[in-house]
Amino acid sequence: MKLRKVMIIGVGNVGSTSTYTLVNRGICEEIALVDLNKELVQGHAKDLMDAASYRPSMLKISVRESTDCADIDIAIITLTGGLASKSRTEELAGTSRIMKTLIPDMMKHGFKGIFLIATNPCDAITYQVWKLSGLPRHKIIGTGVWLDTTRLRRILADELQIGPQSIDAFIVGEHGDSQFPVWSHSSVYGMNLNGYERVPLDFDALGDKARKMGFEILNQKGRTEYGIASTIAEICHNIFTNSHRALAVSCVLDGEYGYKDVAIGVPAVIDQHGIKKIIQLDFNAKEKEQFKHSVDVIKGYIKAI
Numbered sequence: 473m474k475l476r477k478v479m480i481i482g483v484g485n486v487g488s489t490s491t492y493t494l495v496n497r498g499i500c501e502e503i504a505l506v507d508l509n510k511e512l513v514q515g516h517a518k519d520l521m522d523a524a525s526y527r528p529s530m531l532k533i534s535v536r537e538s539t540d541c542a543d544i545d546i547a548i549i550t551l552t553g554g555l556a557s558k559s560r561t562e563e564l565a566g567t568s569r570i571m572k573t574l575i576p577d578m579m580k581h582g583f584k585g586i587f588l589i590a591t592n593p594c595d596a597i598t599y600q601v602w603k604l605s606g607l608p609r610h611k612i613i614g615t616g617v618w619l620d621t622t623r624l625r626r627i628l629a630d631e632l633q634i635g636p637q638s639i640d641a642f643i644v645g646e647h648g649d650s651q652f653p654v655w656s657h658s659s660v661y662g663m664n665l666n667g668y669e670r671v672p673l674d675f676d677a678l679g680d681k682a683r684k685m686g687f688e689i690l691n692q693k694g695r696t697e698y699g700i701a702s703t704i705a706e707i708c709h710n711i712f713t714n715s716h717r718a719l720a721v722s723c724v725l726d727g728e729y730g731y732k733d734v735a736i737g738v739p740a741v742i743d744q745h746g747i748k749k750i751i752q753l754d755f756n757a758k759e760k761e762q763f764k765h766s767v768d769v770i771k772g773y774i775k776a777i
């Protein structure tokens with residue numbers, strides 16, 4: 473049986489917490505760590521091997537160069553050229569510069585797997601990775617709005633006093649300010665959200681709360697890590713189990729929703745090869761406008777790369 477191998481590129485807060493989450497969920501058999509900071513990466517590898525020793529099965533934590541990637545199934549991008557403090561786009565210039573050498577070098581060294589991108593601004597970097605890799609678009613996934621969707625479900629769960637897994641609500645668009653919840657398709661078991669508890673919900677306020685949650689956490693603790701680490705682990709789990717579950721992630725569009733040359737958060741069916749199918753929702757007029765705005769915003773960032 474083939475061993476499942478993941479590479480984490482950038483073992484800072486997000487990369488190390490993601491590795492710890494992958495270890496504890498037993499999602500793969502090897503995690504290869506890559507970072508420019510050689511002391512940090514060696515230290516994390518030893519600490520994480522201690523954690524892995526408590527797992528019932530063999531799990532290898534290795535330290536590699538990113539070019540040692542020919543046998544990797546999923547390469548997870550969690551590096552940054554400089555962390556944002558107010559807007560995710562602050563990272564665009566520094567990080568896109570790193571990508572211009574990192575991705576072609578990996579491709580020259582035989583990378584054949586799936587790229588999973590968490591680095592911000594997530595949608596623009598996802599698109600850039602697709603362009604630089606030359607891989608088919610189904611092999612490129614940005615974590616995108618899946619974390620925002622999870623946040624929205626948690627906020628709604630609090631409001632409605634029902635488990636978040638029972639709420640079918642989600643966010644589409646940019647992992648950033650132009651994202652929006654698709655209220656026209658949100659329900660509890662097919663029941664309109666206002667009908668569930670028979671109390672009118674303040675939909676604008678709920679969407680705002682989810683949209684602002686990332687920076688609310690960032691302002692309080694200086695970084696966000698656990699939420700995105702669980703998002704990364706969840707996407708890897710869905711790939712490795714060939715789940716065919718639909719998640720709202722950043723996908724490269726090629727005509728879906730009437731757009732191309734952009735990566736943006738939309739619901740997509742995940743299988744062992746990556747994105748199996750992009751689900752095309754029937755947006756109402758307001759949502760069509762909001763989606764167009766989000767596409768325009770992301771295209772603006774892509775143009776600046």
Ligand SMILES: NC(=O)C1=CN([C@@H]2O[C@H](COP(=O)(O)OP(=O)(O)OC[C@H]3O[C@@H](n4cnc5c(N)ncnc54)[C@H](O)[C@@H]3O)[C@@H](O)[C@H]2O)C=CC1
Nearest residue numbers: 482483484485486507508509550551552590591592696700
């Ligand atoms: N998509 C999402 O929902 C979230 C995304 N993020 C993003 O994740 C990224 C990482 O955030 P943190 O871990 O907090 O940053 P961090 O600064 O703690 O870690 C970044 C790591 O990348 C390494 N690095 C830089 N250039 C590299 C290169 N060329 N090759 C290998 N390693 C390199 C650094 O040495 C550092 O260890 C940021 O872009 C951040 O905005 C963070 C939280 C949530």
Ligand SMILES: CC(=O)C(=O)O
Nearest residue numbers: 560592619686687696
């Ligand atoms: C930092 C970030 O992108 C988030 O937690 O949503």
